[in-house]
Amino acid sequence: MNLHPTKIPGCVLVTPQWHEDERGGFSRTWDAETFASGGMATEWAQCSVSRNHARGTLRGMHFQRAPHEEAKLVRCTRGAVYDVCLDLRESSPTRHQWVGAELTADNGHALYVPEGCAHGFLTLEDDSEVFYMISAAYAPHASGGVRWDDPAFGIEWPGEVRVIKDRDADYPLI
Numbered sequence: 001m002n003l004h005p006t007k008i009p010g011c012v013l014v015t016p017q018w019h020e021d022e023r024g025g026f027s028r029t030w031d032a033e034t035f036a037s038g039g040m041a042t043e044w045a046q047c048s049v050s051r052n053h054a055r056g057t058l059r060g061m062h063f064q065r066a067p068h069e070e071a072k073l074v075r076c077t078r079g080a081v082y083d084v085c086l087d088l089r090e091s092s093p094t095r096h097q098w099v100g101a102e103l104t105a106d107n108g109h110a111l112y113v114p115e116g117c118a119h120g121f122l123t124l125e126d127d128s129e130v131f132y133m134i135s136a137a138y139a140p141h142a143s144g145g146v147r148w149d150d151p152a153f154g155i156e157w158p159g160e161v162r163v164i165k166d167r168d169a170d171y172p173l174i
């Protein structure tokens, strides 16, 4: 497993280090010691999965309000998604900046989204599935969101948004 810091402090691309033999390959996807060395979550409160029927499905941009902020390790376990971390931390030097990564079942890449950032993804294939490891218990009353297409952020999505929940489409512009 390799950690690749991004321009957003605390947001890390995690890539597999395959141990291959005639059967295939094996790679670590998370371990407490490595994540601790990177200042990342070493405990998880829940794991969740998101299934998406169609290419062009957008979920996001979601965050959890204090004291229920979530750190997330997000990976695509079927198909492909374009995953985005958006920095909303008041004191961050990269506030309102974003990073994106193509996560696919084939590449095995994962994006670590630190607390205080919003997260969202656009599916790039039909029947794409996303697996989350999340550092805090689900707190629906603390959920919030910002617009995927807010010009204040300028997120460059690599495809048409064809399916989006009204709740997500109707978040106010900041």
Ligand SMILES: Cc1cn([C@H]2C[C@H](O)[C@@H](COP(=O)(O)OP(=O)(O)O[C@H]3O[C@H](C)C(=O)[C@H](O)[C@H]3O)O2)c(=O)[nH]c1=O
Binding pocket: 048, 050, 059, 060, 062, 063, 119, 120, 121, 132, 138
């Ligand atoms: C997030 C969540 C949802 N739910 C239930 C609540 C609803 O009945 C149903 C769908 O919830 P929602 O529409 O909020 O799911 P998404 O739009 O995929 O939300 C997620 O999408 C973005 C991209 C994220 O990063 C978060 O993981 C999360 O906000 O699952 C739960 O029971 N537990 C949970 O942790």
